[in-house]
Amino acid sequence: MSETRLQPSEGREYSTVELVRRLLGLAWQFRGDCLLSLGLSVVLLLLALAGLQFLGVAIDVIRHALDPSQRAPNYPLGWTPPADWSALRIVSSLSAAIIVQAVLRAFLTYLYNMSTARLTQGKIVPDLRDRVYARLQRLSFRFFDLHGSSSIFNRVTGDVQNTRLFVDGVVLQGINMALNLGAYFLFMWRIHAGLTMACLCVTIPLWLVTHFYSKRLRPAYLRNRELYDRLVLLFTESVRGMQTVKGFAAEPQQTKRFESANLEVSAQQN
Numbered sequence: 001m002s003e004t005r006l007q008p009s010e011g012r013e014y015s016t017v018e019l020v021r022r023l024l025g026l027a028w029q030f031r032g033d034c035l036l037s038l039g040l041s042v043v044l045l046l047l048a049l050a051g052l053q054f055l056g057v058a059i060d061v062i063r064h065a066l067d068p069s070q071r072a073p074n075y076p077l078g079w080t081p082p083a084d085w086s087a088l089r090i091v092s093s094l095s096a097a098i099i100v101q102a103v104l105r106a107f108l109t110y111l112y113n114m115s116t117a118r119l120t121q122g123k124i125v126p127d128l129r130d131r132v133y134a135r136l137q138r139l140s141f142r143f144f145d146l147h148g149s150s151s152i153f154n155r156v157t158g159d160v161q162n163t164r165l166f167v168d169g170v171v172l173q174g175i176n177m178a179l180n181l182g183a184y185f186l187f188m189w190r191i192h193a194g195l196t197m198a199c200l201c202v203t204i205p206l207w208l209v210t211h212f213y214s215k216r217l218r219p220a221y222l223r224n225r226e227l228y229d230r231l232v233l234l235f236t237e238s239v240r241g242m243q244t245v246k247g248f249a250a251e252p253q254q255t256k257r258f259e260s261a262n263l264e265v266s267a268q269q270n
Contacts, residue, residue: 033119040112058094
């Protein structure tokens with residue numbers, strides 16, 4: 001069987017910045033659902049900070065009860081327990097507040113996961129598949145001559161899922177991470193500025209290392225895409241031409257070709 005040769009696309013190559021800009025534009029089309037997910041993230045963040053605050057106050061109450069010379073606890077939100085409350089009652093009340101916070105946070109986490117899944121799987125993926133398929137109907141014959149059917153299949157299925165992962169794992173999680181870092185930084189800075197800076201001293205070296213390796217991994221990623229397209233193409237041709245393969249007793253040769261292509265993909269990943 002003859003193997004269709006994959007050719008590079010004639011279109012211009014997009015830079016990383018332009019690709020990110022286009023993907024952010026896609027996310028903006030679903031901004032209502034994205035804002036809902038981000039709103040839930042903010043509420044979850046506030047609940048997490050409240051839980052830490054309650055826990056810290058409970059520890060201060062216990063320390064002050066055991067050693068009155070220790071700093072008196074600083075109660076949050078201007079709340080002050082009645083003077084006749086014992087340390088055990090205060091700690092019990094704070095423990096109950098922590099439990100309520102944890103239950104509420106678990107419920108909101110469920111809502112966040114459901115809203116994110118509804119956004120990505122229920123809206124973004126079907127919309128992208130429809131748009132990609134409609135785009136394929138308008139392409140010229142030359143495009144299909146240059147690109148194998150397996151490569152097109154991968155774009156319609158795999159690339160759509162990768163776009164979904166970008167919205168879910170980069171846009172939403174990136175903004176969520178930035179909010180968390182900012183909030184926890186202020187929370188830690190208010191407690192101990194020096195210790196906070198010590199914890200963040202590795203941030204810049206870590207960013208430099210990540211940037212260094214990301215630039216060098218992109219060519220390997222593009223090469224892996226090409227090898228994987230060839231593997232899928234070989235599998236597709238074998239299945240479509242199974243009668244011909246069996247008619248010429250070419251099963252061993254086809255098996256060797258597939259094993260070779262599969263090992264090439266595996267070796268490139270390693």
